[in-house]
Amino acid sequence: MGEIERRVVNFDRIAADYDVTRGGAQRASAAARDLAAHLPPGDSLEIGVGTGIVAHAVLREAPQVRRVVGIDVSAKMLALARPRLPGTVLRAAAELLPFPDGRFDAVIAVHVLHVVPDLDAAFVEAARVLRPGGRVVALHGRPEHHDDELTRATRGLRALMMAARPDSPEAVLASACVAGLRCRDQHPSSPRRSHHSPAELAELITSRSWSYLWALDETVWESQVEPAIEALRALPDQRRPRPQESRLWVSVLERP
Numbered sequence: 001m002g003e004i005e006r007r008v009v010n011f012d013r014i015a016a017d018y019d020v021t022r023g024g025a026q027r028a029s030a031a032a033r034d035l036a037a038h039l040p041p042g043d044s045l046e047i048g049v050g051t052g053i054v055a056h057a058v059l060r061e062a063p064q065v066r067r068v069v070g071i072d073v074s075a076k077m078l079a080l081a082r083p084r085l086p087g088t089v090l091r092a093a094a095e096l097l098p099f100p101d102g103r104f105d106a107v108i109a110v111h112v113l114h115v116v117p118d119l120d121a122a123f124v125e126a127a128r129v130l131r132p133g134g135r136v137v138a139l140h141g142r143p144e145h146h147d148d149e150l151t152r153a154t155r156g157l158r159a160l161m162m163a164a165r166p167d168s169p170e171a172v173l174a175s176a177c178v179a180g181l182r183c184r185d186q187h188p189s190s191p192r193r194s195h196h197s198p199a200e201l202a203e204l205i206t207s208r209s210w211s212y213l214w215a216l217d218e219t220v221w222e223s224q225v226e227p228a229i230e231a232l233r234a235l236p237d238q239r240r241p242r243p244q245e246s247r248l249w250v251s252v253l254e255r256p
Contacts, residue, residue, distance in 0.1 A: 009115040009211045011050065015076035019051055021209050022111075023194060031110050031139050032057035034189045038137045038252045039065055042105030045129060046070045047094040047122065048112030052081030058108065068108070071097065095121040102131045109138040113167035115211055123179035127255050136181060136253040139189060140167040143246035150201060150242055153231035156224050157205075161212055169249045181253040189248040195241035202232040 011018060019025075031054050041064040046055045049070025058068055070085055071092040072078050081089045092098050094109075094116050107126040116122045126136050142165045145151045169186055176183060196204075206229055208214055216225065 009214070011072075011074040011211070012076040013214075014209065015051070015074060015080060017209075018077065018080075019053055021204060023192070025053065025057070027192065028053040028057040029061065030190060030192060032061040034139055034250050035108060035110070035137050036062035038135060038185070038250070039108070040105045040133075040135060041066070043067045043069065043103070044106040044108050045097070045099070045104045045126075046108040046110070047097075047126070048072055048109065048115070049081050049085070049089055050074070050077045050112075052084035052089065054110045055081070055108070056084040065106075069099075069104070095125055097125045097129050099129045101128055102134075103129045105131060105134050107134070107136045109136065109140065111139060113138060113140045113172065114165045116167075119166060119171065119175040120178045123175040123181065123253075127179040127181050130255040132255055134255050135184070136176070136251075136255075138172060138251045138253070139248055140172060140251065141165070141169060141249040143192065143248055144188075145244055145246045148242065148244060149235060150196065150198065150232070150244060153198070153235060154201070154205075154228045156228050156231075160216070160220070160224055163212075165212075169251065172249075172251050172253075176251070176253045181255055183251065184254050185250070185252040187250055189250050192246045192248070194244050194246075196244065197237075197239050197241045198232045198235040199238040200241075202229050205229055205232075 039062045044065050046068055049055055049072050052070060055068040055070050058065055070081055070089040073093055078089050078091055095118050142161060173183055
């Protein structure tokens with residue numbers, strides 16, 4: 001597993017706080033509902049299963065799915081997933097899946113493609129473990145927020161986030177093409193609603209809650225991140241939550 005740890009973003013450092021800082025069961029259920037209608041009956045594999053919260057919601061929202069097997073590179077995230085998905089999670093990377101050809105009816109990827117080091121290789125592996133007619137169903141892309149005071153205060157972080165997100169709709173289709181997958185559908189997700197106060201959002205950024213902030217050097221932090229934190233802390237009513245709405249992308253890809 002040493003090679004995996006050198007090559008990918010490992011979420012061990014925030015496993016204990018992951019669900020609470022990422023919208024918890026509400027976000028997981030919304031993701032599962034976006035996927036449910038596209039998932040065929042049978043067994044699904046979730047790459048980047050994390051704490052198992054989305055897979056658990058998929059089993060509830062998509063009754064045609066018999067079983068969800070999950071893989072992740074983070075041992076601490078998997079420790080949280082096991083009680084939710086007993087006997088069906090293991091440590092592995094998306095680019096080297098430990099399963100035989102044609103094992104699954106679907107491969108699920110939710111909020112993970114942006115941290116996969118080699119998107120082409122991941123899709124090639126996903127296609128390999130799918131049966132003919134099986135699907136990759138992904139929820140991905142940079143969240144598109146409505147214009148509001150929190151979005152305006154953090155606008156300077158946009159370039160950093162964009163640089164860390166190789167999972168645009170166009171990039172996903174390109175990697176799917178490399179893997180011989182055809183696109184059945186690609187559309188915006190249902191709205192995601194959150195409520196952060198300026199103080200809470202400033203603290204999340206300060207603590208580097210999101211992975212695109214982890215490897216920044218001090219020069220970039222001072223020039224691009226600190227101004228956003230200061231702008232958030234300058235807003236009135238620091239503890240009052242502001243509603244925000246955003247959308248991601250849903251891609252449905254099929255193995256011929």
